[in-house]
Structure formats: structure tokens, C-alpha cells
Amino acid sequence: MTDPLDIPLIDISSNNDHAAGKAMLDAAVKFGFLYVDSRSSCFTQSDVQGAFDISKEFFHLPRDEKSLYKRGSDVSASSPYFKMDSNVSRSQNKGWVGMMVETLDPEHHEINQSLPPSLMKREKDISNFVDLCNRTCNRVPSNFFTSQHDPSKGLTGNSLRLLYYPEDVTGYCPGKDIRAGAHSDYGSVTLLFQLPGQPGLEILTPDESWAPVPVYPRGIQGDFPFPPILVNIGDMLSYWTDGLLKSTVHRVVFPDSDADGGNQRSESRDRYSIAFFCQPVESTELGPIPSDLVSSYRQRKAEDASVTIGYGGGSSALNTSQRKTITAKGHLQARLNATYV
Numbered sequence: 001m002t003d004p005l006d007i008p009l010i011d012i013s014s015n016n017d018h019a020a021g022k023a024m025l026d027a028a029v030k031f032g033f034l035y036v037d038s039r040s041s042c043f044t045q046s047d048v049q050g051a052f053d054i055s056k057e058f059f060h061l062p063r064d065e066k067s068l069y070k071r072g073s074d075v076s077a078s079s080p081y082f083k084m085d086s087n088v089s090r091s092q093n094k095g096w097v098g099m100m101v102e103t104l105d106p107e108h109h110e111i112n113q114s115l116p117p118s119l120m121k122r123e124k125d126i127s128n129f130v131d132l133c134n135r136t137c138n139r140v141p142s143n144f145f146t147s148q149h150d151p152s153k154g155l156t157g158n159s160l161r162l163l164y165y166p167e168d169v170t171g172y173c174p175g176k177d178i179r180a181g182a183h184s185d186y187g188s189v190t191l192l193f194q195l196p197g198q199p200g201l202e203i204l205t206p207d208e209s210w211a212p213v214p215v216y217p218r219g220i221q222g223d224f225p226f227p228p229i230l231v232n233i234g235d236m237l238s239y240w241t242d243g244l245l246k247s248t249v250h251r252v253v254f255p256d257s258d259a260d261g262g263n264q265r266s267e268s269r270d271r272y273s274i275a276f277f278c279q280p281v282e283s284t285e286l287g288p289i290p291s292d293l294v295s296s297y298r299q300r301k302a303e304d305a306s307v308t309i310g311y312g313g314g315s316s317a318l319n320t321s322q323r324k325t326i327t328a329k330g331h332l333q334a335r336l337n338a339t340y341v
């Protein structure tokens, strides 16, 4: 197995820290992933713990109640969590079912999707968690990107996804079966919250091997209130920057018992994670933005077709000539259609 990568841990406590901005850009260009130091975020330990408690509450509900909220039409009756129809082996599964997806009405900050009755009492907490995610994603000085994510300009496809990969899946084959199939994320950035001792995320490296992304960054010891937030560059930032920022392909596997970067042994084969997908306003066009960095990257690519610089797959693997300018809504719809076949 490829060694875990040295994805940097970044302190975001200041909006105007140029060194942190540069480190973020470098990580986004190279890996398409970075960690945000949880001590510098606006989340408290109890915000994050509370969100995982809600997730556990939901996934512990009786199967009949959960299945009312299932996503997609291809869910096997025997396993609401995995796509396992007879034509798709589990190692190919896309894994995108059995998840609670929430979006917020931007004006009133209410949850658009109806919640299971037993979670109605947690509506405010969910809404508060989504607000904190939004604040984190927009924690940059006002610029092109913040204006494209301004909810007063129209609907965004922001969503919060509570994920559970259960331990008790019988008959899986370690090293072969996967929990969530290879994909890049659709939006601008994804915030991923993980629990200690529950690793499993891997990213595709330029030599086509899979490298684990530990819950805690490699070699970093510290007293974190909760694991660093893993930030993942999505397709839209890759489109806007013509592939300079990498929308890197990743997946989730059953972890080896010591797969957590040597930092922490895996205590549980269950995995809970929470992903917040930040999306621009639906009508946003996804063509490359005017930027010196993007232009010089484009020029380097024109001179040397092998230039990709970094790990990115996803939309950054497309040639410019293959791209057409689409809107955020069009892209999201196309990706969801491809995912929830």
C-alpha cells in the first residue's frame, strides 16, 4: 500500500494570513486536499460531537423508518447501505445510498428536506451545524468566489450528508471490496468530518495507486478538540481554474487494523463521517476565471501536454477542448444522474 501523504494542516484563524493562503493554494494544486486545524475553526467540540450523535441516532433507527428516506431506486432490500444489485459487484459499488441529505432554504435557513419524525427535535442543531459549515467555506475576503456562493443571489445546491458505513457487512473481501466507489466531488469544496479511529478514505495518486488519508495528518501530534476538518477541492473549483486546483479522485475502503497513518489504531470497523458539500449559486457558469495563475498554468499545459502537477483527477483530467461551459446546476444534475442511476 502507498504511504499516507503529507497533506498539510492549516490554521485558518486569520482571514488575512498570506502564508496560510499560500499553503492552502499549494495543497489544492498538489493534492486537492488539505486539513483545517480544528482548533482554528468556528466549530466547538460539542458542535461536532452533536452532529455525530444525530447521525448515530438516525442510523440506529429501525430499518423500516430509515428506508423511507433512502436515496435512489437501486437499493437492495437486503442492504439499505450498499448498492448491490446483481449486475454490480460490491467492489464496484458507488455506495451512495442510505444517506440523509439536507439542504437549507437560503432565505429562511430552514431544512428543505423533511426529517424523520424522531429527528425533528434536532432541526435547530442541524441547521446550526450547516450554518457553521457555510461560514467556514466562505471564510475568505470577499471576492469572485464569495459572490458566486452568496445565497441572496439564488439557490445553491449546498448539502450536508451524514454517512455511515456499518461494520457488520458479511462476506466482504478486505483489499477488494470498497465502501464508497472512486469519484471526485461535484461542488466547490467539501468539508469532511471524521471520527478518531475510523479511517478509510484514500486518494488516487499520479501513479494510479491509492494512498490512505489518515484521520489525523501524518506526524502531527496535538490536542485537537476533534479531528482536523478534511477539505476536498471539488469539480467546480477545478473548472474555474482550468485544472490548476485538483478535484482529486477518492474512495472509502474497509481499513486495515493499523491503517490510520500509524497515529491511531482503528478501534472500530464502523465508520461515521459527515460531508458538507459547498456549491455555488445554481446559475453560476463554470468557465475558467481570469487569473494570472490560471493563465500561466494553461500556457504550461499548452507547451507540455503531460503537465498536470499534482494528484487531480476528476474534471482536471479533462482536456480544455473537451470542456464546455456549463452551469453549476447543470453539472450537479449531470453528476447526480450518473451517480444515482
Ligand SMILES: O=C(O)CCC(=O)C(=O)O
Binding pocket: 161, 163, 180, 185, 192, 201, 250, 252, 273, 275
Ligand atoms: O465517507 C467519507 O469519508 C467520504 C465520503 C465522500 O467522499 C463523499 O461523500 O463524497
Ligand SMILES: [Fe+2]
Binding pocket: 183, 184, 185, 250
Ligand atoms: Fe467524496
